Amino acid sequence: MASGSDRVRFNVGGKIFETTxxxxxxxxxxxxxxxxxxxxxxxxxxxxGGEYFIDRNPACFAVLLDLLRTxxxxxxxxxxxxxxxxxxxxxxxxxxxxxARWGPFDGNLLRPAASVxxxxxxxxxxxxxxxxxxCCVAHGSMVHVYDWMLEEHRPISLDYQQVNDxxxxxxxxxxxxxxxxxxxxxxxxxxxxxxxGELRHRFRVAHDDQVKxxxxxxxxxxxxxxxxxxxxxxxxxxxxxxxxxxxxxxxVDFFYEPTGCxxxxxDKLQWLDGSNCLMVATLxxxxxxxxxxxxxxxxxxxxxxxxxxxxxxxxDDKKVVHAIAMEDGRxxxxxxxYEDLGFMDLRSNAGGVRWSxxxxxxxxxVPEEESCYPKLAAHGGQLFSSMNDSISVFxxxxxxxxxxxxxxxxxxxxxxxxxxxxxxxxxxxxxxxDVWETPPSPIF
Numbered sequence: 069m070a071s072g073s074d075r076v077r078f079n080v081g082g083k084i085f086e087t088t089x090x091x092x093x094x095x096x097x098x099x100x101x102x103x104x105x106x107x108x109x110x111x112x113x114x115x116x117g118g119e120y121f122i123d124r125n126p127a128c129f130a131v132l133l134d135l136l137r138t139x140x141x142x143x144x145x146x147x148x149x150x151x152x153x154x155x156x157x158x159x160x161x162x163x164x165x166x167x168a169r170w171g172p173f174d175g176n177l178l179r180p181a182a183s184v185x186x187x188x189x190x191x192x193x194x195x196x197x198x199x200x201x202x203c204c205v206a207h208g209s210m211v212h213v214y215d216w217m218l219e220e221h222r223p224i225s226l227d228y229q230q231v232n233d234x235x236x237x238x239x240x241x242x243x244x245x246x247x248x249x250x251x252x253x254x255x256x257x258x259x260x261x262x263x264x265g266e267l268r269h270r271f272r273v274a275h276d277d278q279v280k281x282x283x284x285x286x287x288x289x290x291x292x293x294x295x296x297x298x299x300x301x302x303x304x305x306x307x308x309x310x311x312x313x314x315x316x317x318x319x320v321d322f323f324y325e326p327t328g329c330x331x332x333x334x335d336k337l338q339w340l341d342g343s344n345c346l347m348v349a350t351l352x353x354x355x356x357x358x359x360x361x362x363x364x365x366x367x368x369x370x371x372x373x374x375x376x377x378x379x380x381x382x383x384d385d386k387k388v389v390h391a392i393a394m395e396d397g398r399x400x401x402x403x404x405x406y407e408d409l410g411f412m413d414l415r416s417n418a419g420g421v422r423w424s425x426x427x428x429x430x431x432x433x434v435p436e437e438e439s440c441y442p443k444l445a446a447h448g449g450q451l452f453s454s455m456n457d458s459i460s461v462f463x464x465x466x467x468x469x470x471x472x473x474x475x476x477x478x479x480x481x482x483x484x485x486x487x488x489x490x491x492x493x494x495x496x497x498x499x500x501x502d503v504w505e506t507p508p509s510p511i512f
Contacts, residue, residue: 336348395447450463
């Protein structure tokens, strides 16, 4: 470091760079460059000079130093992006690169960023966004894992067991639920490494102090009290919701299925932090009679529920095919096979579904055989609903349609997921998934 000033000189791969301590502070103290400002840790300097020598790629260092100076990422065409990301990882600047690549998530500003072809023919089961901008795709007995650069890692293989659901416990760990294989006592769910596909832990279910084989279905995670939830089906009518500790992986509870409440076959689980309850939804076409309920594990009670079992219906009537609890915790949004949105008030057990005519998105018709039923998601106060090959965005208390995301390749959307400031949409016809991002805000 030059004496008497805050200038800092680097020799990177034989090329000299000069900057200031103020610029290096933009890297953050947890980064390799920011740590140079820590008086308790300094890398060794050559005996005769005031420059830091780093034996790395100088062209990439120039790009990253410019990112710290301007907040903008400009990658020359002669530098492969993967090389730049590798160098950013070395300097501890990957978060800065990600922030410069795409901005904070906003459904109304999303733009298509990439389309990734699938690795196998046929329909995928599910796509899940990772917390760091990557994703995973469940397909048959395989889970294909992609990092935030959309580079595929070693897949997770369940040896021909059907994957039912998948979810990120954190950026390094993925939980997979699977169907039990008759005659072999295998199934249930496991914890896998997102980078290597290695099995790290197998979750067990015990009834009357005896470990039992089971089929695990829908997943949910509680980040507030570190719990993992999964719908479970045992061989001896042991239906319900299993609960495991986030850190130890040990079973800590089991909510057995009461009469009239369909829990073991649930399509959707969602933890509600505000009420400390779990929403469970078992829906058409998995079952003819739809059920949605809120479970309070402290009291082992169903504190709110709705079912269409007693509603006289015909083939033309509306059937709920997906449901989510809204972020305010006061209502549940549902969608039917005609792609109409409906809402139910969680503060009252008396009301039914209030179907919204404003949210009718297209002419009333039953989806064709090759079409996919709509899915729902909520993020940042916005509501998202997939419809054939597009996703609609609704905003405001009246859920006004404000944007439509549409792809020209891949056919109907069978699933989509939001996380890591990205939206991932999985298509059925070509087994391809699209990545949508919000462009970074301009820097003045």
